[in-house]
Amino acid sequence: MRSVRWGRLAAKLSWGVYLGGLIATLWLIFLLLFMHSFFKGVTLEFPPEGLTFENYSQITAQFFPALRLSLLLGLAAGLLNMVLAIPASFVLCRHEFPGKNLINAFLLAPNMVPAISLALGLLALYSTLRLMDTFWGLTLALAIITMPYMLRSVMAAFNELDPALEEAAWTLGASRWRTFRLVLLPLIGPGVLAGLLLSFVIGFNEFTIIIFLYGPKNLPASVWLWNMLFMYGITPQFAAAVAIMQLVSFGVLYGLVVLGRRYLQGVVF
């Protein structure tokens, strides 16, 4: 029997090594950049002159406004999605009507279309509507590309709901609105949150669409990084800014895994 115990231990070790190796490979680039953010100096050299936190404090003045904007954009896009997706899901999940499948396809498609075509379309539209380089213009664009995720998450939550719960509320005298507010909304809450987190993190990191629509008044973090890279190449300061972006994203995604897995089956998970 001791051989069985050793066998099991060996198996666990092998799996541990395999998973650890897989994560290390996937994250190699990020890990390298993260390491470099602590190196002294202006250019990237290996081995480094020394280790420091300076890089982080040096970029604060310039990077943080851009970072702040990206955080706000992600949040605004998520909230806009939420407000639009909840009533839409309600109708799509509860009612049958002609053309439903077509409408479903349209709503879920924006992120299946090539980013460039979407960006150029928005560019043309925004120029006319004078939405270029505006906070809400950028928010709208981000909302458009993340809406499918929010919709899928909220619809998954809706479909989980037992229709008997609504019916029970009606028999107890609740109007449609009060049923929605007191019974449906709390129960789809987790699904909404999952959609919100995902919309946020995608909007926070979005680049391809943003690059066409931004301007000097609204410079998000992703574009700021691009400019940095273009002008100075890869520096420890650059690595520091990237590391901050990654930490925010990772934190949100971790929250997503913990809270929202059920509602994003097949979409993200």
Add this chain to the structure above:
Amino acid sequence: MASVRVDQLTKRFGKTTAVDRVTLEVPDGQLITLLGPSGCGKSTILRCIAGLAEPDEGQILFGDRVMNDVPTARRKIGLLFQRLALFPHMRVADNVAFGLRMQRRPATEITRRVHEGLELVHLAGYGNRYPRELSGGQQQRVALARTLVTDPDILLFDEPLSSLDLKLREELKLEIRRVHAQTGKTTLYVTHDQGEAFAISDQVYVMHEGRVVQTGTPRELYEHPTSPFVAAFIGANNFVPAIAAVRGAPANGATQHTVEALGIQLSASAPDDLRAGEPVMLLVRPEDIEVQAADVAAPAANVVQGRITASLFAGASTLLDVVVGGDRLKVAVHGAERFQYIDSVGRDIVLSLGRCTVLRTATAA
């Protein structure tokens, strides 16, 4: 007056007619049961009364008021679902208080009524728990309290005991009956379980394929089924082809007829206008067939001899399959002697047939 009347109610789903011109009435304060197999339309009728489904034809009346266009939330009903429909994100007390909140009653009154409601169903003190922490039976009791505290005019039960195990069903049957006696509310109860229907109600409507096929007290349905469906659905029954013989004298309000079946002459209660020579169906229940001592002469009036081909010990009775000539009879042996027949395949047996009923074979269509 809180009576319910359904008039020529018809409901179709696509090409299927789920409810076909049904008329029934629940008098004020009574408990009426709709009994029938799955798909017979009973739940659909209930949902139409609740306002959760719209009838294609016919009217729904509470008292004198036509309710067809009144939304569910304003019908002042209480509905107990088959699937537990407690709000999972609210505590028990909040669940029970929900209807009262909708009625915008003052907070002190709500607290008091919730407490009374939970006491009524023997769940005082459970207010702070969440539904998921309760057993199925407890959850249904909370649901019952939730519907009662709002003081609805009419109570509707949609097979509320189906999802519970046997012991719980027994308990809750008594509970529902007690609550009805205590509150005196007009109640319509829907179930496919004949035992439940009989235990709870005074008047039963039996439904089959969208129509009401017979209505009566449990005893009337048991003793005098008017169709093979009801005869088979209520309890167990033996169906034996027979020929009507001589018409006898009225006795006990029913006419006794002599029929020929199983190779003997039998006395059975039958429709008045039966003609001699008419082919009919003889009904006799397994529990109305008695085992006789082996030396009793057979065949004789209402006594036959046969051979046991199968036996099943069911605890309170032993069920036998007996071949008599070309016919088969199911027999339920009760009492002490049931133990003697547990492994009795192949034995000869003498049976005395008790209460028999006759149905026309025309109704067998």
